[in-house]
Amino acid sequence: MEFRYATNPEDMKQYTTDKLRDEFLIESLFVEGELKMVYSHYDRVVVGGVIPTQQEIKLDAGDALRTEYFLERREIGIVNIGPAGKVVVDGEEFTLNKRDCLYIGLGKENVTFHSEDPSNPAKLYFVSANAHKEYPTKVLPIKDAEPTRLGSDAESNNRTIYKYIHADGLQSSQLMMGMTLLEPNNMWNTMPAHVHDRRAEVYLYFDMEEESRVFHFMGRPDETRHMLVKNEQAILSPPWSIHSGVGTNNYTFIWAMAGENYTFKDMDFVPMEDLK
Numbered sequence: 001m002e003f004r005y006a007t008n009p010e011d012m013k014q015y016t017t018d019k020l021r022d023e024f025l026i027e028s029l030f031v032e033g034e035l036k037m038v039y040s041h042y043d044r045v046v047v048g049g050v051i052p053t054q055q056e057i058k059l060d061a062g063d064a065l066r067t068e069y070f071l072e073r074r075e076i077g078i079v080n081i082g083p084a085g086k087v088v089v090d091g092e093e094f095t096l097n098k099r100d101c102l103y104i105g106l107g108k109e110n111v112t113f114h115s116e117d118p119s120n121p122a123k124l125y126f127v128s129a130n131a132h133k134e135y136p137t138k139v140l141p142i143k144d145a146e147p148t149r150l151g152s153d154a155e156s157n158n159r160t161i162y163k164y165i166h167a168d169g170l171q172s173s174q175l176m177m178g179m180t181l182l183e184p185n186n187m188w189n190t191m192p193a194h195v196h197d198r199r200a201e202v203y204l205y206f207d208m209e210e211e212s213r214v215f216h217f218m219g220r221p222d223e224t225r226h227m228l229v230k231n232e233q234a235i236l237s238p239p240w241s242i243h244s245g246v247g248t249n250n251y252t253f254i255w256a257m258a259g260e261n262y263t264f265k266d267m268d269f270v271p272m273e274d275l276k
């Protein structure tokens with residue numbers, strides 16, 4: 001488990017490119033046969049990636065959480081971004097095909113990750129947050145998720161948002177999670193940009209070509225910076241930061257939020273005049 005601390009936005013003004021990336025970019029989450037995790041002090045989210053091969057991989061609290069097991073005081077949302085996989089939760093099996101989401105509630109002790117075909121392994125991405133109450137452990141297959149169309153070709157941001165974990169979907173204590181797919185020839189996400197000072201957010205960009213990049217914008221609206229992001233890299237977005245990107249090609253991303261309220265629509269849009 002790697003640890004990331006929270007940042008004062010005043011300090012971010014001084015950051016070099018390398019420092020910005022060290023604090024906010026997660027460059028490597030997916031390694032065959034391994035479970036990789038980053039613990040962020042923003043709303044204490046844990047961001048993880050796992051590629052199980054021949055052997056199952058256990059979701060382990062290690063020494064980092066100082067609890068008996070990972071979900072003792074947590075909940076988790078898992079999305080498969082690769083070939084078919086399986087998650088076993090206290091003996092119950094959940095199959096996840098590409099883009100399916102599994103929510104696991106507080107108190108589940110034994111969670112293991114598996115691939116249907118170890119030579120063509122699953123790629124499971126997850127975000128976990130602290131939880132105060134147990135909600136049902138459940139899969140939402142992508143085919144049953146509600147699509148919302150946003151943007152337009154004229155603005156190069158024609159995209160579909162699927163919400164998985166939220167007030168009207170899979171229920172949780174505080175975690176919200178979903179996925180946004182851009183149509184071909186559409187490159188912009190989240191423009192006009194917004195902030196939600198009550199919740200931190202995490203992005204995972206994926207389904208990108210090796211040579212494609214997303215220029216991801218962050219920072220307070222009047223003090224923005226960018227980071228160059230590759231396929232299957234994640235971004236930690238502080239509550240005070242915009243989180244918007246433009247790609248050299250279209251792409252897909254998973255967003256996850258945790259924090260104060262549980263209201264997806266609680267976001268403050270930034271007028272173009274205020275963006276600097």
Ligand SMILES: O=C[C@H](O)[C@@H](O)CC(=O)C(=O)O
Pocket residue numbers: 159161179180189190191201243255257267
């Ligand atoms: O707070 C919500 C998140 O930033 C995403 O829902 C934004 C997004 O997917 C998009 O505009 O494309």
Ligand SMILES: [Zn+2]
Pocket residue numbers: 194195196201243267
């Ligand atoms: Zn947001």
